[in-house]
Amino acid sequence: MLLLILTLCSAGAFFYYGYEALVADRVRQEFERYGVPQYRVLVGSLQVMGALGALVGLVNDTIGALATGGLMLMMLIGVAVRLRIHDAPREMAQAAFFAALNGVLLYLHLT
Template sequence: MDYPNVNAFSLSLIVFLVGSGLSFLVFGFSCLFSPYMVAEFKRYGLIGYRRLNGYLQVIGGLGLFLSFYKPLIGIIASLGLAILMLLGFLVRLKIKDGFIKSFPAFFYMIINSIICFLLWNQ
Protein backbone atom coordinates (compact mmCIF):
# COMPACT_ATOMS: atom_id res chain seq x y z
CA MET A 1 0.00 0.00 0.00
CA ASP A 2 1.11 3.51 -0.67
CA TYR A 3 0.30 6.18 1.91
CA PRO A 4 0.75 9.63 0.38
CA ASN A 5 1.75 11.48 3.57
CA VAL A 6 4.00 8.81 5.09
CA ASN A 7 7.60 8.70 3.95
CA ALA A 8 10.54 6.76 5.42
CA PHE A 9 11.45 9.73 7.63
CA SER A 10 7.97 10.00 9.12
CA LEU A 11 7.64 6.26 9.59
CA SER A 12 11.00 5.94 11.37
CA LEU A 13 10.11 8.85 13.63
CA ILE A 14 6.78 7.24 14.52
CA VAL A 15 8.44 3.88 15.28
CA PHE A 16 11.09 5.53 17.50
CA LEU A 17 8.51 7.68 19.30
CA VAL A 18 6.06 4.88 20.03
CA GLY A 19 8.72 2.34 21.00
CA SER A 20 10.62 4.68 23.27
CA GLY A 21 7.45 6.20 24.72
CA LEU A 22 6.04 2.80 25.67
CA SER A 23 9.37 1.67 27.08
CA PHE A 24 9.68 4.69 29.32
CA LEU A 25 6.13 4.35 30.57
CA VAL A 26 6.83 0.72 31.53
CA PHE A 27 10.25 1.48 33.06
CA GLY A 28 8.90 4.54 34.86
CA PHE A 29 6.05 2.66 36.50
CA SER A 30 8.50 -0.13 37.32
CA CYS A 31 10.70 2.42 39.13
CA LEU A 32 7.70 3.60 41.11
CA PHE A 33 6.19 0.25 42.09
CA SER A 34 8.62 -2.64 41.63
CA PRO A 35 10.49 -4.08 44.65
CA TYR A 36 13.23 -5.12 42.23
CA MET A 37 13.81 -1.47 41.30
CA VAL A 38 13.98 -0.52 44.98
CA ALA A 39 16.82 -3.04 45.34
CA GLU A 40 18.50 -1.80 42.16
CA PHE A 41 18.45 1.83 43.28
CA LYS A 42 19.94 0.75 46.64
CA ARG A 43 22.67 -1.01 44.70
CA TYR A 44 23.29 2.15 42.66
CA GLY A 45 23.51 4.19 45.88
CA LEU A 46 20.64 6.36 44.62
CA ILE A 47 17.63 5.16 46.60
CA GLY A 48 16.52 8.74 47.24
CA TYR A 49 16.20 9.33 43.49
CA ARG A 50 14.12 6.27 42.57
CA ARG A 51 10.74 8.01 42.61
CA LEU A 52 12.07 11.10 40.83
CA ASN A 53 13.58 8.86 38.17
CA GLY A 54 10.27 7.01 37.77
CA TYR A 55 8.27 10.23 37.48
CA LEU A 56 10.73 11.67 34.96
CA GLN A 57 10.51 8.51 32.85
CA VAL A 58 6.70 8.52 32.88
CA ILE A 59 6.55 12.24 32.07
CA GLY A 60 9.15 11.77 29.32
CA GLY A 61 7.26 8.81 27.85
CA LEU A 62 4.03 10.81 27.81
CA GLY A 63 5.91 13.76 26.30
CA LEU A 64 7.04 11.58 23.42
CA PHE A 65 3.42 10.73 22.64
CA LEU A 66 2.42 14.39 22.90
CA SER A 67 5.00 15.22 20.23
CA PHE A 68 2.47 14.02 17.65
CA TYR A 69 0.53 17.17 18.54
CA LYS A 70 3.28 19.52 19.68
CA PRO A 71 6.76 18.64 18.37
CA LEU A 72 8.40 21.02 20.86
CA ILE A 73 7.13 18.85 23.73
CA GLY A 74 8.74 15.83 22.05
CA ILE A 75 12.03 17.69 21.60
CA ILE A 76 12.10 18.58 25.29
CA ALA A 77 11.00 15.09 26.37
CA SER A 78 13.49 13.24 24.16
CA LEU A 79 16.34 15.54 25.18
CA GLY A 80 15.46 15.05 28.85
CA LEU A 81 15.27 11.29 28.45
CA ALA A 82 18.58 11.22 26.56
CA ILE A 83 20.22 13.12 29.44
CA LEU A 84 18.56 10.85 32.01
CA MET A 85 19.87 7.79 30.17
CA LEU A 86 23.37 9.29 29.85
CA LEU A 87 23.39 9.70 33.64
CA GLY A 88 22.06 6.16 34.06
CA PHE A 89 24.79 4.84 31.77
CA LEU A 90 27.48 6.70 33.74
CA VAL A 91 26.10 5.42 37.07
CA ARG A 92 26.18 1.85 35.77
CA LEU A 93 29.78 2.26 34.64
CA LYS A 94 30.72 3.87 37.97
CA ILE A 95 29.41 0.91 39.96
CA LYS A 96 31.30 -1.37 37.57
CA ASP A 97 28.31 -3.07 35.95
CA GLY A 98 30.25 -3.26 32.71
CA PHE A 99 29.13 -2.36 29.21
CA ILE A 100 26.68 -5.26 28.72
CA LYS A 101 24.57 -4.37 31.77
CA SER A 102 24.97 -0.66 30.96
CA PHE A 103 24.00 -1.05 27.30
CA PRO A 104 20.21 -0.52 27.68
CA ALA A 105 20.80 2.98 29.11
CA PHE A 106 23.31 3.70 26.33
CA PHE A 107 20.86 2.41 23.69
CA TYR A 108 17.98 4.56 24.97
CA MET A 109 20.30 7.56 25.16
CA ILE A 110 21.09 7.10 21.45
CA ILE A 111 17.44 6.44 20.49
CA ASN A 112 16.21 9.55 22.28
CA SER A 113 19.03 11.64 20.82
CA ILE A 114 17.89 10.48 17.36
CA ILE A 115 14.26 11.34 18.22
CA CYS A 116 15.32 14.81 19.35
CA PHE A 117 17.33 15.30 16.15
CA LEU A 118 14.49 14.08 13.92
CA LEU A 119 11.89 16.24 15.65
CA TRP A 120 14.19 19.27 15.53
CA ASN A 121 14.72 18.80 11.79
CA GLN A 122 11.11 17.98 10.95
Protein backbone atom coordinates in the same frame (compact mmCIF):
# COMPACT_ATOMS: atom_id res chain seq x y z
CA MET B 1 6.65 7.25 9.80
CA LEU B 2 10.11 6.74 11.36
CA LEU B 3 9.32 9.33 14.04
CA LEU B 4 6.07 7.53 14.89
CA ILE B 5 7.66 4.08 15.17
CA LEU B 6 10.65 5.22 17.23
CA THR B 7 8.45 7.35 19.48
CA LEU B 8 6.09 4.45 20.19
CA CYS B 9 9.06 2.22 21.05
CA SER B 10 10.61 4.79 23.37
CA ALA B 11 7.34 5.86 25.01
CA GLY B 12 6.24 2.27 25.58
CA ALA B 13 9.55 1.38 27.18
CA PHE B 14 9.60 4.44 29.42
CA PHE B 15 5.99 3.97 30.53
CA TYR B 16 6.95 0.43 31.54
CA TYR B 17 10.27 1.28 33.20
CA GLY B 18 8.82 4.33 34.93
CA TYR B 19 5.97 2.30 36.37
CA GLU B 20 8.42 -0.40 37.46
CA ALA B 21 10.61 2.20 39.17
CA LEU B 22 7.60 3.40 41.13
CA VAL B 23 6.27 0.03 42.29
CA ALA B 24 8.68 -2.88 41.78
CA ASP B 25 10.81 -4.13 44.66
CA ARG B 26 13.43 -5.33 42.16
CA VAL B 27 13.96 -1.76 40.95
CA ARG B 28 14.06 -0.48 44.54
CA GLN B 29 16.95 -2.88 45.16
CA GLU B 30 18.72 -1.74 41.98
CA PHE B 31 18.57 1.91 43.06
CA GLU B 32 20.06 0.90 46.40
CA ARG B 33 22.84 -0.92 44.54
CA TYR B 34 23.44 2.23 42.46
CA GLY B 35 23.77 4.21 45.70
CA VAL B 36 20.89 6.56 44.87
CA PRO B 37 17.72 5.11 46.45
CA GLN B 38 16.44 8.62 47.18
CA TYR B 39 16.01 9.26 43.43
CA ARG B 40 13.92 6.20 42.52
CA VAL B 41 10.50 7.89 42.70
CA LEU B 42 11.78 11.00 40.93
CA VAL B 43 13.35 8.94 38.13
CA GLY B 44 10.22 6.80 37.71
CA SER B 45 8.01 9.89 37.59
CA LEU B 46 10.29 11.60 35.07
CA GLN B 47 10.29 8.49 32.90
CA VAL B 48 6.48 8.39 32.82
CA MET B 49 6.29 12.14 32.12
CA GLY B 50 8.97 11.81 29.43
CA ALA B 51 6.97 9.04 27.76
CA LEU B 52 3.86 11.25 27.79
CA GLY B 53 5.87 14.16 26.41
CA ALA B 54 7.30 11.98 23.65
CA LEU B 55 3.76 11.05 22.59
CA VAL B 56 2.65 14.69 22.68
CA GLY B 57 5.73 15.36 20.57
CA LEU B 58 4.05 13.58 17.69
CA VAL B 59 1.93 16.73 17.29
CA ASN B 60 4.22 19.34 18.88
CA ASP B 61 7.92 19.27 18.00
CA THR B 62 8.94 21.58 20.86
CA ILE B 63 7.48 19.29 23.50
CA GLY B 64 8.85 16.27 21.67
CA ALA B 65 12.34 17.75 21.62
CA LEU B 66 12.20 18.63 25.32
CA ALA B 67 10.86 15.19 26.29
CA THR B 68 13.24 13.13 24.19
CA GLY B 69 16.17 15.37 25.12
CA GLY B 70 15.32 14.85 28.78
CA LEU B 71 15.04 11.09 28.36
CA MET B 72 18.36 11.03 26.50
CA LEU B 73 20.04 12.99 29.30
CA MET B 74 18.52 10.70 31.93
CA MET B 75 19.89 7.63 30.15
CA LEU B 76 23.33 9.20 29.78
CA ILE B 77 23.31 9.81 33.53
CA GLY B 78 22.24 6.17 33.94
CA VAL B 79 25.28 5.05 31.95
CA ALA B 80 27.51 7.28 34.09
CA VAL B 81 26.09 5.81 37.30
CA ARG B 82 26.73 2.29 36.03
CA LEU B 83 30.28 3.25 35.07
CA ARG B 84 30.79 4.70 38.56
CA ILE B 85 29.77 1.42 40.22
CA HIS B 86 31.85 -0.59 37.73
CA ASP B 87 29.00 -2.51 36.10
CA ALA B 88 29.85 -4.72 33.14
CA PRO B 89 29.22 -3.20 29.69
CA ARG B 90 26.24 -5.49 29.12
CA GLU B 91 24.62 -4.00 32.24
CA MET B 92 24.74 -0.50 30.76
CA ALA B 93 23.83 -1.45 27.19
CA GLN B 94 20.12 -0.84 27.72
CA ALA B 95 20.66 2.69 29.03
CA ALA B 96 23.10 3.40 26.19
CA PHE B 97 20.58 2.09 23.63
CA PHE B 98 17.79 4.29 24.97
CA ALA B 99 20.12 7.31 25.13
CA ALA B 100 20.92 6.78 21.45
CA LEU B 101 17.28 6.16 20.51
CA ASN B 102 16.16 9.35 22.21
CA GLY B 103 19.10 11.21 20.67
CA VAL B 104 17.77 10.20 17.25
CA LEU B 105 14.27 11.31 18.26
CA LEU B 106 15.65 14.64 19.48
CA TYR B 107 17.39 15.12 16.13
CA LEU B 108 14.18 14.30 14.24
CA HIS B 109 12.25 16.87 16.29
CA LEU B 110 14.87 19.55 15.69
CA THR B 111 15.10 19.08 11.92
